Amino acid sequence: MTRMAAGAPHIPAQTSVQKVMAQVLLALLPGILAYMYYFGVGILVQITLALLFAYTFEYLSLSARQQPLRNYLCDLSAAVTAVLFALSLPPLAPWWCSLIGMLFAIVIAKHLFGGLGQNRFNPAMVGLAVLLISFPRIFTHWSPPAMLVDNPLSMLEVLRTIFTTQPPPGMSWDAITQATPLDQLRTGAATGLLVTEVRQGPVFGHFGGLGWEWIANWYALGGLWLLWRRVIHWRVPVAVLLTTFMLTTPFYLFDPDANPLPLQHIFSGATVFVAFFIATDPVSGSATPRGQLLFGAGVAIIMLAIRRWGVYPDGVAFAILVMNMFAPLLDQYTRPRVFGHPR
Amino acid sequence: MSGDLPVMIHPAGAYLHGFHGGLKLRHYKQISTARALAQPPLPEYLQLSLQQHAGSPAIAVVKPGQHVTKGELLARAGDGLSAPVHAPTSGTIAEIQTLPLLRKPARSAPSIRLHPDGEERWHPDCERSIGNWRDFTPAQTMQRIAASGIVGLGGAVFPTASKLSSQWQTPAHTLIINGAECEPYISCDEMLMREHASEVMLGARIVAHALGITEIVIAIEDQLGALASALETARSQLNDEHILVVRVPAVYPEGGERQLIKMLTGLEVPSDGYPQTLGLACINVATAWAVKRALLDREPLIERVITVTGAIAEPRNWLCLLGTPIQHLLQCSGGLTDPGARLVIGGPVMGEQVTDPALGIDKGSNCLLALAAEQLREPQQSMPCINCGECVRVCPAMLMPQLLYHGIRKGDHALSNRLQLTDCIECGCCDLVCPSQIPLTDYFRAGKQLQAQQRQQQARADKSALRHAAREQRLQDEAAQAARKEAERQARASNPDQAQAVIGAALQRARLRKQAQKHNRNDTDGDTS
Numbered sequence: 001m002t003r004m005a006a007g008a009p010h011i012p013a014q015t016s017v018q019k020v021m022a023q024v025l026l027a028l029l030p031g032i033l034a035y036m037y038y039f040g041v042g043i044l045v046q047i048t049l050a051l052l053f054a055y056t057f058e059y060l061s062l063s064a065r066q067q068p069l070r071n072y073l074c075d076l077s078a079a080v081t082a083v084l085f086a087l088s089l090p091p092l093a094p095w096w097c098s099l100i101g102m103l104f105a106i107v108i109a110k111h112l113f114g115g116l117g118q119n120r121f122n123p124a125m126v127g128l129a130v131l132l133i134s135f136p137r138i139f140t141h142w143s144p145p146a147m148l149v150d151n152p153l154s155m156l157e158v159l160r161t162i163f164t165t166q167p168p169p170g171m172s173w174d175a176i177t178q179a180t181p182l183d184q185l186r187t188g189a190a191t192g193l194l195v196t197e198v199r200q201g202p203v204f205g206h207f208g209g210l211g212w213e214w215i216a217n218w219y220a221l222g223g224l225w226l227l228w229r230r231v232i233h234w235r236v237p238v239a240v241l242l243t244t245f246m247l248t249t250p251f252y253l254f255d256p257d258a259n260p261l262p263l264q265h266i267f268s269g270a271t272v273f274v275a276f277f278i279a280t281d282p283v284s285g286s287a288t289p290r291g292q293l294l295f296g297a298g299v300a301i302i303m304l305a306i307r308r309w310g311v312y313p314d315g316v317a318f319a320i321l322v323m324n325m326f327a328p329l330l331d332q333y334t335r336p337r338v339f340g341h342p343r
Numbered sequence: 344m345s346g347d348l349p350v351m352i353h354p355a356g357a358y359l360h361g362f363h364g365g366l367k368l369r370h371y372k373q374i375s376t377a378r379a380l381a382q383p384p385l386p387e388y389l390q391l392s393l394q395q396h397a398g399s400p401a402i403a404v405v406k407p408g409q410h411v412t413k414g415e416l417l418a419r420a421g422d423g424l425s426a427p428v429h430a431p432t433s434g435t436i437a438e439i440q441t442l443p444l445l446r447k448p449a450r451s452a453p454s455i456r457l458h459p460d461g462e463e464r465w466h467p468d469c470e471r472s473i474g475n476w477r478d479f480t481p482a483q484t485m486q487r488i489a490a491s492g493i494v495g496l497g498g499a500v501f502p503t504a505s506k507l508s509s510q511w512q513t514p515a516h517t518l519i520i521n522g523a524e525c526e527p528y529i530s531c532d533e534m535l536m537r538e539h540a541s542e543v544m545l546g547a548r549i550v551a552h553a554l555g556i557t558e559i560v561i562a563i564e565d566q567l568g569a570l571a572s573a574l575e576t577a578r579s580q581l582n583d584e585h586i587l588v589v590r591v592p593a594v595y596p597e598g599g600e601r602q603l604i605k606m607l608t609g610l611e612v613p614s615d616g617y618p619q620t621l622g623l624a625c626i627n628v629a630t631a632w633a634v635k636r637a638l639l640d641r642e643p644l645i646e647r648v649i650t651v652t653g654a655i656a657e658p659r660n661w662l663c664l665l666g667t668p669i670q671h672l673l674q675c676s677g678g679l680t681d682p683g684a685r686l687v688i689g690g691p692v693m694g695e696q697v698t699d700p701a702l703g704i705d706k707g708s709n710c711l712l713a714l715a716a717e718q719l720r721e722p723q724q725s726m727p728c729i730n731c732g733e734c735v736r737v738c739p740a741m742l743m744p745q746l747l748y749h750g751i752r753k754g755d756h757a758l759s760n761r762l763q764l765t766d767c768i769e770c771g772c773c774d775l776v777c778p779s780q781i782p783l784t785d786y787f788r789a790g791k792q793l794q795a796q797q798r799q800q801q802a803r804a805d806k807s808a809l810r811h812a813a814r815e816q817r818l819q820d821e822a823a824q825a826a827r828k829e830a831e832r833q834a835r836a837s838n839p840d841q842a843q844a845v846i847g848a849a850l851q852r853a854r855l856r857k858q859a860q861k862h863n864r865n866d867t868d869g870d871t872s
Contacts, residue, residue: 007785009692009771010685012720015778017729071724117727117779233732287732287745331746338763339363339741340601340614 017116021076023231027222028083028277034218035087038211039143042091042158047083049095049162053102054082061111077116081105084124084277088270088317089131090142092158092177094165097138101127121324122284128317136312144178145211181209181268182313185260194257209268216272223276232280235289239296240275241266247304265304274299274316284324291330298323360609362602364739365594366772368692370566372530375652378659380534383675385459388437389666390703391417391428394444394452396494397501398424403453409436410460414469414643417455420489426502426706427492430466431645431664434459445669445705446688448698457666469641476549476638484553484638491637492644492706497521497532497598497627498689500707503634506617506626507554513622515554519607520547520561522628525597526690529710531648532628534660536563536570540577543628544586546635554624557585561628562603565590595692596770600625602739614766629709649704653713654681666703672711673700683716691718692771726779734773734783740766744773744783751790756797764790 035043058078062069085101105127113119132139146152153161153176157168167173179187181204185195204210226232248262265271270278279285279299286295299319306315337343393401401418405411411430418428435458442454476484489504520543524532536543547559563570567590574588591597591606601612603625610621618625626634629647636642645665649672652658656677663672669686673679686697688708697711704711734744743762750758764787773783835842 009774011691017726017778020778117729282731336741340611
């Protein structure tokens with residue numbers, strides 16, 4: 001009796017897309033908790049909204065594409081996109097930001113390109129870039145860190161702000177929001193202030209922004225856990241952080257009055273978050289060892305260039321999208337030498 | 344290639360170099376090493392495939408009904424790469440039929456069924472003295488190895504004599520004995536070394552002697568500390584300081600010849616070359632043992648050690664006659680403990696599912712594994728590739744499996760060629776780390792098959808194109824010649840002057856010839872006068 005033989009290997013892989021995504025979400029948890037601690041519950045509302053819209057669009061797209069819903073709705077990839085996107089929004093951003101962001105992320109960047117694994121661009125960053133370009137004002141409304149606020153907004157006030165898109169009655173945007181450290185550095189430089197003078201401001205901490213620097217540490221902790229779990233590889237985060245440090249150090253040493261500390265660049269804005277969670281997206285990144293180093297370095301270079309010369313205070317979304325375009329090229333030209341072939 | 348041959352700075356095994364990729368897998372080896380090596384009772388019948396080796400099938404020299412003795416030649420080696428098959432015990436040939444191969448069920452070959460008579464009477468050739476192996480010329484040793492039907496017992500079943508006698512681009516310097524069995528569950532080489540260490544070393548010395556070298560490296564996995572000391576004891580008994588026992592890290596697929604050589608020497612066997620290119624010979628421990636038995640005990644290869652393990656009542660290693668039916672081995676080992684278990688010949692990562700338990704084990708069968716149902720990879724729908732790069736990280740051939748997968752799926756053979764699909768060793772590492780559960784190795788096997796088919800088709804097409812071109816040319820030439828002749832004929836017919844001229848010229852030539860002859864005759868006349 002001859003049956004159809006199953007091909008080797010006969011034992012299963014110990015991992016799955018769902019497990020990979022779940023670990024990414026878990027690794028984000030310390031950062032999210034720190035975010036809530038320093039900037040209030042707004043971020044939780046944003047994450048909930050983004051998840052809601054993401055799964056609505058995911059469901060509609062999968063149905064329209066006649067894909068098996070059970071497999072794909074459970075893979076958690078839409079959840080990762082939603083959370084990464086929400087963490088890039090100001091905590092008090094209007095509710096429709098998630099709607100627009102997720103529409104572009106899930107429907108256009110992901111499913112119109114062929115769904116999971118086929119997206120050329122990082123979906124979360126596509127959603128973010130659309131908002132950055134279309135509604136730049138939203139990204140001036142960042143909450144101040146908790147240490148600088150006497151009466152933090154209640155949950156109700158936060159919800160009202162997000163859904164009415166107006167500050168709570170009797171308060172102005174200026175009262176409940178504050179320019180970010182990177183914004184202040186930019187405007188400070190424009191008005192001729194020295195970096196050291198700008199850094200005297202209350203929003204600055206030891207290295208980066210007050211509160212922000214600690215969130216970055218918690219993100220880094222999650223990222224290190226992902227490295228240890230082998231969900232991400234060391235090359236991309238190391239390349240992003242090392243390039244940021246190496247590129248800013250000469251500027252700082254040359255003119256410390258006009259250029260912020262290298263650590264400032266790493267610990268403010270989204271540098272650490274991007275290094276561990278955004279630039280490491282495998283689908284839209286490079287899969288070769290050298291390609292990953294170049295990808296990370298490219299992200300850092302473009303990000304710093306936008307911070308220095310661009311009109312946006314933090315250009316990580318654009319840095320990622322530009323490097324996404326280069327990823328196939330990097331894969332093509334950094335292919336490892338095959339075993340037993342000449343060097 | 345030969346211009347810039349790598350130079351060995353350190354002797355093989357002096358220190359370890361590592362290789363790219365691979366996986367640390369759980370061993371499960373102790374399951375089958377608790378019981379001592381033993382021989383199962385004689386089975387009712389032996390099913391001996393004539394294709395137990397790489398190359399062409401052996402050609403039967405016995406007829407059904409014929410009585411044979413133990414060690415008697417049943418089938419001689421076929422043309423080209425091939426190996427003979429001998430009777431594992433005395434008995435009667437029942438029938439010769441075509442059956443699927445145990446380890447390649449898609450192919451089939453003639454197979455001899457032998458009914459043992461239980462007398463175990465040896466063939467007279469196996470009892471006749473053949474003299475001391477040290478007095479043999481290399482050619483004699485190799486001839487003996489070939490005639491004994493010895494092939495690579497690690498699973499590649501490449502005829503050993505052919506492997507060792509092929510071209511040496513670098514003078515031979517080291518013999519590597521591969522005891523680094525890296526696939527989980529398999530422990531046949533470990534048990535063989537435990538119980539027959541000095542015989543394995545003797546076999547190695549015989550091969551080394553035939554190659555004109557003395558350096559021997561025996562590589563075993565590093566967690567086998569007890570085995571290492573057993574080997575050291577055997578080595579000191581032999582008093583041979585040229586034998587080096589090296590413990591290599593247990594990383595799958597360490598036992599792959601190219602990976603082991605990289606680990607021991609830091610050198611890569613060229614993709615289009617063999618260990619000989621580097622002056623190295625590499626054989627499995629069981630092969631070395633078979634060589635010893637062929638040259639010292641005059642026994643052809645008729646049995647091997649096989650691990651029977653997994654969801655089995657009494658897992659152990661058997662010293663087992665070739666052709667022993669799978670079902671007999673299962674019975675002797677107490678049967679399955681999980682009725683839903685899958686039988687695999689080989690290990691869990693590279694093994695082949697047993698499709699017919701009535702087939703007999705062959706020379707390359709190192710393990711019979713019963714994988715319990717809950718350990719099996721479920722046939723499930725795989726997710727799309729997310730380009731995570733894990734497969735790139737673990738691929739010991741340093742390929743880019745995810746790009747190869749895309750290439751094969753798209754039918755882009757040029758891409759899979761560029762990505763060196765043929766260098767894939769089908770170790771299955773990529774499958775084991777793929778979060779999307781893509782059966783990558785299946786794709787690569789299919790891709791290689793398609794490539795081979797395409798090459799064949801291409802070769803056939805090229806040949807017929809050549810033939811067609813030749814025919815066209817011939818027809819053209821013939822037509823041209825015919826036309827020329829016709830033109831000449833017409834020219835003569837239409838131009839009487841020219842015809843006259845031709846005739847005149849011919850007459851003139853004849854006249855001249857006649858004159859010349861006359862002249863000659865006159866000369867000779869003059870001389871004699």
